[in-house]
Amino acid sequence: MLSAESAALVRATLPAVAGALDEITTRFYATMFHDRPELLDGMFNRGNQASGARHQALAGSIAAFATALLDDPDTRRDAVLARIAHKHAAVGVTDDQYTIVHKYLFGATAEVLGEAVTPEVAAAWDEVYERPGAEEPDARTGPMGLDGVQLPDRPAVFRCGPLPFIRAVRGQLLAGGVPARRIRYEVFGPDPCLPGTAA
Template identity: 80%
Template sequence: MLSANAAELVRATLPAVGAELETITARFYDTMFADHPELLDGLFNRGNQRSGEQRKALAGAVAAFAVALLDNPGERPDALLARIAHKHAAVGVTDDQYVIVHKYLFGAIAEVLGEAVTPEVAAAWDEVYWLMAGALIAMEARIYAEAGARDGATWRPWRVVERREETADAMSLVLHPLGDDPVPPARPGQYVSVRVTMPDGVRQLRQYSVSGHGADGRRSITVKRVRAGERPEGEVSTLLHDTVREGDELTLSAPFGDVALDDGDAPLVLVSAGIGCTPIAAMLSHLAEAGSGRRVLVLHADRARSHHALREQMERHTDALPGAERIFWYESADGEDARAGRMDLDGVEIPEGAVAYMCGPVEFMRAARAGLIAAGVAPRDIHYEVFGPDLWLGAA
């Protein structure tokens, strides 16, 4: 809880700080990486740094946390923090790194806002930062403990035992754990980090949903190649597509992610678009393997049938569930067993009392969320997963 004096100062300065947050975070990253270039090796996603997505996500998280403290002073916004904590655990963030971040973030605030940052204002925002950092450190410690790890050491080698081409731009890798240590289980919907060394020697991490499970601890990930276009070419997805073959070894983290299918008997609505089908496919697989009798409505949108990764897996497991049905939308349906165009929930019967899980582009999920709420799904029962920095924080 913020002290009364700090809350007053944060409320008064939030508009000014908020207006400059992207400038502040840009300056923060520039100065921090200049002094600590090692942080770009195996911790920060340099693709998101180049695109600006990481600084937007950091700015949104800080602003959303400050607003939550002011709006609900007696509560800690754990729902907001849980997603960040899992993302941090997936890349191995450690307690000491919060001290480094504090130094450069507050240096950037002072540099950008200048004389407006009085000692009293700085102390008030210092309270905000350490409330957020302290809560995240505690959450991450629990997450690491659940994964059987300490200080971010969640990594282990896995062998690629099968490579399956799902579409022209998506492949699945079936992986078998190496070594004798127990494998932390992955809850349906969670993701793992894959750590690779790029041609220039820098290590990079990317997160991929666990899209399937198998015998002897095997698990699958499905990787979509990010081609140059509206955004730069994905350097890790391209490397994996071009170089990884059966028999190769990959370094994976333990599974993380706060958006995982909960057991229960409430009806489910599973909503996805594009490669966002990967956590949904894992949830369907889990339900089918458990012989679930829950009512399940599967909704997926894609450019075309040929672009729909894991389509056969989703169809097979939906068909295996007695209470499940599916509706697919393809922008180029061509008379297939799918609806033409983009997903439209008008006329779709959403089960009463449903719990929804979504994954896909943020704008797609905004529209789907609005449609679900209009159909009677409670906002608290709509859960979403975002690939990459969460640019939706504070807006969903």
């Protein structure tokens, strides 16, 4: 739950933030990838970056999460947060990368909104950003696995991510009795045609 002071500030500034999210997320990704190009190597789907789908997804997530915190502050969002946590674990997101994302996302917000981002407003939105980790007490760290996952009968499995992840999960699915013909995947990562890139 947000503090009362932060909730009031987030509620007051949400229309301005939501209205500028396309510009904020576009600037965020451009600046972060310019300064930290290594994050493009297997961490983000380049097709989604090029089409703008990733920008739109992030913008929608920020606005929806902040709205949900304001409209129903006592409800935990375990399903949504678990999906985010699993996706992040699958691509190998590390704790320090959340700090990097915070730096560039909040920097882009301050650049776009200017003087409207006072220290108090920034602190209130910090609480929104920190809520996912605060509300996920059973979050797992490290590579995602299928331990403890009950697979349905005749599942169709779709995976995307770096090749080592694809291989690891495929092995677990086969060991769990999933036929190879029911396993689909999309690999993203460094372009294997670039000089010096391992295939």
